[in-house]
Amino acid sequence: MKIDFELVMEELEKLSSERTKKIYIGQGAKEPLFGVATGAMKPLDKKYHGNQELANELYASGNYDAMYLAGVIANVETMSEDNFDKWMESAYFHMISDYIVAVTLAETSFAQEVADRWIKTEKELYMSAGFSCYCWLLGNQSDDVFDTVKLSKMLDEVKANIHSAPNRARYAMNSFVAAVGVSYLLLHEKAYEVAQEIGEIDVYRDDKKLKVSSAENEIKKAIDKNRIGFKRKNVRC
Structure with missing residues (x-):
């Protein structure tokens, strides 16, 4: 009906x-x-x-x-990849791209493929959604569904490009490094080293600088609370 x-x-x-x-x-x-x-x-x-x-x-x-x-x-x-591409076309700010589209995408079988494609566009909200999708995936799925070499290269690319990336993409890239460091055991140490090299990032909303916790700080908090390897039961609440 x-x-x-x-x-x-x-x-x-x-x-x-x-x-x-x-x-x-x-x-x-x-x-x-x-x-x-x-x-x-x-x-x-x-x-x-x-x-x-x-x-x-x-x-x-x-x-x-x-x-x-x-x-x-x-x-x-x-839902198909085309459905998500159409949804992204209407995502006009980060709460839609990262917390509606990316979260929903993370529950599909093709999430990584779409996220990879969006990241490569170098468009601010597409990149933000792509990296955010990886954050949701890393915090929910078992480590064996990821390619360690691929994630390692992504960490290298983030380290090289985060400070020159578009505004909201910087935020999502920072979160991605933290997610790898907290939830992906095989690259925990590398992610922590990358986070230390990146340091603090600058993110703005309406020309006002936002307070953003560094990836290093987020990983350190997880270490202190003995939460390295953390996985959540669900992506969508």
């Missing part, structure tokens, strides 16, 4: 708050949006999870909250 898109949008709007809306706008979201806390979407996820037709409608609406819900309920088994 086809779900009424407008009714779902009404359900979503009822969960909104002005405070949350202001927070999202401060992060870079634009109208249209309602301002729905992600945790408040859980009842809608339970109700509509796996309905890809609805997910596509929600994402295409351009409403930030609807786009987020689309990623939450998406049926990744039915």
Whole structure:
């Protein structure tokens, strides 16, 4: 049975708050949006999870909250690489590229191939989504699904290029080094060395410098808490 898109949008709007809306706008979201806390979407996820037709409608609406819900309920088994390319075309800021598109992509069988392709575009949000996808993958999947040589080369490339990379790409590249150092045992030591060489990175939002924890600091915290090798049970909540 086809779900009424407008009714779902009404359900979503009822969960909104002005405070949350202001927070999202401060992060870079634009109208249209309602301002729905992600945790408040859980009842809608339970109700509509796996309905890809609805997910596509929600994402295409351009409403930030609807786009987020689309990623939450998406049926990744039915999505193609082309679907994700189309989603990326509408990803206008990092919360969409890195926390909707990249997270959803990380649950597919072709995640690495798409992430590699996006990274090579050298477009800011595509690169950010690509490296972010690897962060989600590394923190969830077993080490044996990754190519150690490939990840090692990626660390070298990040070390050489991070400080000249586009703004949000720098943030995701920093997170990638931390993710390798924390969650991929075979390259833990190399990632830590790379993180030390990279040092602090500069990331800006509206010409304001953001406070960003260095990859070295993130790996060090994991070492202190005995969390090296950490894997989360799920990618999408």
